[in-house]
Amino acid sequence: MPGENLSRDEARERAELLSVDGYEVALDLRSAVGESGEGVRTFRSVTTLRFRRTGTGDTTFVDLIAPSVTAVTLNGRALDPAAVFDGSRITLDGLADENVLVVDARCAYSRTGEGMHRFVDPEDGEVYLYTQYEPADARRVFANFEQPDLKAPYRFEVTAPEGWTVWSNGVGEQDADGVWRFAETAPISTYITCVVAGPYHYVTDTYKRGDIEIPLGAMCRKGLARHFDADDVFLITKQGFDFFHDNFDYPYPFGKYDQAFVPEYNLGAMENPGMVTFREEYIYRGKVTQAAYERRANVILHEMAHMWFGDLVTMVWWDDLWLKESFADFMGSFSLAEATRFTNSWVTFANNRKSWAYRADQLPSTHPITADIRDLEDAKLNFDGITYAKGASVLKQLVAYAGRDAFLEGARRYFKRHAYGNTRLGDLLSVLEETSGRDMKAWAKSWLQTSGVNTLTPVVTYDAEGRITELAVLQDGDELRPHRAAVGLYRLSGGELVRYARAEADIVGARTVVADLAGAEKPDLVLVNDDDLTYCKVRFDEGSLATLRGHLGDITDPLARALCWSALWNLTRDGLMPARDFLRVVLDFAGRETDIGVLQMVHAWARSAVTHYAAPDRRAEGGRLLAEGGLRELRLAEPGSEHQLTWARFFAAVASSDADLQLLEGLLDGSAAIDGLVVDQELRWAFLEPLATHGRADEARIGAELERDDTATGKRHQVRCLAARPSAAVKAQAWAQVVESDALSNALVEATIAGFVRPSQRELIAPYAEKYFAVIERIWADRSIQIGMDVVRGLFPGLQDRPETLAATDAWLADHADAAPALRRLVLEARDDLARALRAQECDGRAE
Numbered sequence: 001m002p003g004e005n006l007s008r009d010e011a012r013e014r015a016e017l018l019s020v021d022g023y024e025v026a027l028d029l030r031s032a033v034g035e036s037g038e039g040v041r042t043f044r045s046v047t048t049l050r051f052r053r054t055g056t057g058d059t060t061f062v063d064l065i066a067p068s069v070t071a072v073t074l075n076g077r078a079l080d081p082a083a084v085f086d087g088s089r090i091t092l093d094g095l096a097d098e099n100v101l102v103v104d105a106r107c108a109y110s111r112t113g114e115g116m117h118r119f120v121d122p123e124d125g126e127v128y129l130y131t132q133y134e135p136a137d138a139r140r141v142f143a144n145f146e147q148p149d150l151k152a153p154y155r156f157e158v159t160a161p162e163g164w165t166v167w168s169n170g171v172g173e174q175d176a177d178g179v180w181r182f183a184e185t186a187p188i189s190t191y192i193t194c195v196v197a198g199p200y201h202y203v204t205d206t207y208k209r210g211d212i213e214i215p216l217g218a219m220c221r222k223g224l225a226r227h228f229d230a231d232d233v234f235l236i237t238k239q240g241f242d243f244f245h246d247n248f249d250y251p252y253p254f255g256k257y258d259q260a261f262v263p264e265y266n267l268g269a270m271e272n273p274g275m276v277t278f279r280e281e282y283i284y285r286g287k288v289t290q291a292a293y294e295r296r297a298n299v300i301l302h303e304m305a306h307m308w309f310g311d312l313v314t315m316v317w318w319d320d321l322w323l324k325e326s327f328a329d330f331m332g333s334f335s336l337a338e339a340t341r342f343t344n345s346w347v348t349f350a351n352n353r354k355s356w357a358y359r360a361d362q363l364p365s366t367h368p369i370t371a372d373i374r375d376l377e378d379a380k381l382n383f384d385g386i387t388y389a390k391g392a393s394v395l396k397q398l399v400a401y402a403g404r405d406a407f408l409e410g411a412r413r414y415f416k417r418h419a420y421g422n423t424r425l426g427d428l429l430s431v432l433e434e435t436s437g438r439d440m441k442a443w444a445k446s447w448l449q450t451s452g453v454n455t456l457t458p459v460v461t462y463d464a465e466g467r468i469t470e471l472a473v474l475q476d477g478d479e480l481r482p483h484r485a486a487v488g489l490y491r492l493s494g495g496e497l498v499r500y501a502r503a504e505a506d507i508v509g510a511r512t513v514v515a516d517l518a519g520a521e522k523p524d525l526v527l528v529n530d531d532d533l534t535y536c537k538v539r540f541d542e543g544s545l546a547t548l549r550g551h552l553g554d555i556t557d558p559l560a561r562a563l564c565w566s567a568l569w570n571l572t573r574d575g576l577m578p579a580r581d582f583l584r585v586v587l588d589f590a591g592r593e594t595d596i597g598v599l600q601m602v603h604a605w606a607r608s609a610v611t612h613y614a615a616p617d618r619r620a621e622g623g624r625l626l627a628e629g630g631l632r633e634l635r636l637a638e639p640g641s642e643h644q645l646t647w648a649r650f651f652a653a654v655a656s657s658d659a660d661l662q663l664l665e666g667l668l669d670g671s672a673a674i675d676g677l678v679v680d681q682e683l684r685w686a687f688l689e690p691l692a693t694h695g696r697a698d699e700a701r702i703g704a705e706l707e708r709d710d711t712a713t714g715k716r717h718q719v720r721c722l723a724a725r726p727s728a729a730v731k732a733q734a735w736a737q738v739v740e741s742d743a744l745s746n747a748l749v750e751a752t753i754a755g756f757v758r759p760s761q762r763e764l765i766a767p768y769a770e771k772y773f774a775v776i777e778r779i780w781a782d783r784s785i786q787i788g789m790d791v792v793r794g795l796f797p798g799l800q801d802r803p804e805t806l807a808a809t810d811a812w813l814a815d816h817a818d819a820a821p822a823l824r825r826l827v828l829e830a831r832d833d834l835a836r837a838l839r840a841q842e843c844d845g846r847a848e
Helices: 008-017 222-227 230-248 290-306 322-339 345-361 376-381 386-402 404-418 425-436 440-447 542-554 558-573 579-592 596-613 616-636 642-654 658-669 681-693 699-708 712-724 728-740 746-756 759-765 768-782 785-794 803-815 821-846
Strands: 018-028 042-053 059-063 068-074 077-079 089-093 098-110 115-120 127-132 154-159 165-168 172-174 179-182 195-198 201-209 212-220 257-262 275-279 455-462 468-476 483-493 496-507 511-513 525-530
Touching: 008 018, 008 059, 068 089, 089 098, 098 115, 127 257, 154 165, 154 195, 165 172, 165 179, 195 257, 201 222, 201 230, 212 230, 230 257, 230 290, 230 322, 230 404, 275 290, 290 322, 290 345, 290 596, 322 345, 322 386, 345 386, 345 558, 345 596, 376 785, 376 821, 386 404, 386 425, 386 440, 386 483, 404 425, 425 440, 455 483, 455 525, 468 483, 468 496, 483 542, 496 511, 496 525, 496 542, 525 542, 525 558, 542 558, 542 579, 558 579, 558 596, 558 821, 579 596, 579 616, 579 821, 596 616, 596 642, 596 821, 616 642, 616 658, 616 821, 642 681, 658 681, 681 699, 681 712, 699 712, 712 728, 712 746, 728 746, 728 759, 728 768, 746 785, 768 785, 768 803, 768 821, 785 821, 803 821
Parallel strands: 018 154, 212 257, 257 275
Antiparallel strands: 018 042, 042 098, 059 089, 068 077, 068 098, 115 127, 127 195, 154 179, 165 195, 172 179, 201 212, 455 468, 468 511, 483 496, 483 525
């Protein structure tokens, strides 16, 4: 739609022209229930927008994406909607110095998780609403200036169906006439305003600290209430507030603090001040591991950090998205380790979050942490591993470089200096220079304004007695950066691989000698970036690599062990270690991994190694060995333990033989059992999915499982299992549901794609490779950006891992040079993954 993709230049020009005094937004959501008739279901949205002209010019536009506009009034002058509204913008001419705009529109409920999302619970028929806007979907709910630097206070009022409760950013009350009216907010950006409405289950608590008192609320659908452990959510919330109040010296600025766990959510969570939204999958319906609770706690604290980094102080434009996301990602792990029971959160960060960053930073779309965001489509795609996890990794490096106290004092000054305002990179660097005495501009140039990941490799020489004469670290990469890093020396002692020496050094340039380790006894393992202080890929000398092949499980320190797992995986992805060798290490040592989050990540890597990086003639054998090893560890695991649960899920994911599938069938029907393993409803779906994939569960069997679990979650599982069946007709139907129709909600699109794409069904879905390239440009043009991203990424024929698919991808890129840049980026990223897989398969094929 013309004008829907707001550009940075347009936003800058508008910000130079005007400032906003405030919004009053009235929504009538009574149409959310009952019959809707034909066409799009809509609601009434009336916006009163007060703004001033502060620059030269008398023309601007307001953003609104809506099926229709009933009336537009500017300064008491009625404008013809047909003349001024084009479907995404309302043109405003004849501006005065002070202006009042009133827009009366019919806005559409969403099924894509963008704007005002409407969900009908299949379990009880109840309707639930919530909004999700980032980066620019508030304009789907009310008319506004949709850019982060035009902050303003908001007053919302909502008319809702009888019996509903409504929440927003401010405290709300229901008037005698039934309208919910909310207190005016502090000045905030459009994308963090929020409305949640429906018959939600709601629990309250209070955070108290000295003279600070914050009302707390947590909510979910009624159907999930019996699973909702709100006490733990509140515990983490209170611990987070303690940590941030201790370290930020700026009281939480937004009054109340509600947290809503909502259905069909595209993201992990969203930092709407006073009204944080989360995906409801963080409410666990069955037994999960501590790693799942740690992930949820991390997200809770990540969003809380945004109350300061992002909400109180906001970037001017999406170029500096990292100013909030990198900080929140770092602070999530930082606060988790220091304020909660999850004291090993840096292990998870090193093993999980940084893996995301390393992958993103090696794609052709890699970009500096401070990115060049030309428009909203660019912004949508930059919520990626670089903006989040690499940025957080670099901030961890900054703490090592500048010092923790200087870093936190810089944050405190930043909040106080820019409260309720907008900032750029230079604003943060200036306070950090004040507090650290370091040259932040040089540091930022190396770390924030360049792209790519460095590789650090140790080179060691020894004297005749086996002592180190020199240990040097070689740095490789397009941009050689300064790294504050530690090098650890480990040796085998009593069956354990333990550290006996460590030195920190500033790694600068192509070669750096770590003088403090000269004279040390010969190690069995040299670990560069010990303690994970910097952001880099780690390589090993030959002796260290041999030690890991035989003794990785003997490393006693969980962080060091996680770093070694990650380094071996990077070697495999880079085509330097054959996939079969990585799988051998997994089979030998995964059963000894004590950190459950690391184990789950290793399981994911092992599956990816078999699917993408093993030579084609080795895939079946690799899968068989993983299933055999998975079942062995499942039977050896302590009954009832989280390790047993993790191995059960892994075994189900890799099971393919008749014997394995028969065991899964027995565990489902009760004819087989494993001591201590409780097959709850979530585990039942995990066992049923491979049975569907391998043709041992038909539509009736899958339907019977849905009858046991006739819930929203059960429906998603059912849809995925149905699409996973090995039938050409099934695949054709799934393709049509996603590509030729927009009837499915975002959650069911995701589930259908997940079922359609099965590694064991390469030949069955091969015909869709050509179809994919024929439809993606139309999909991108016709669907919302979220659905477009899901389809383009999810249906790329990466399982057709042959040179011909690479050539077809290159041909599409050559023939579509003028396609939307964001669409081309997605295809380029998928192409890179495919090319990497082919290189890794060649490496595995050459191995003995």
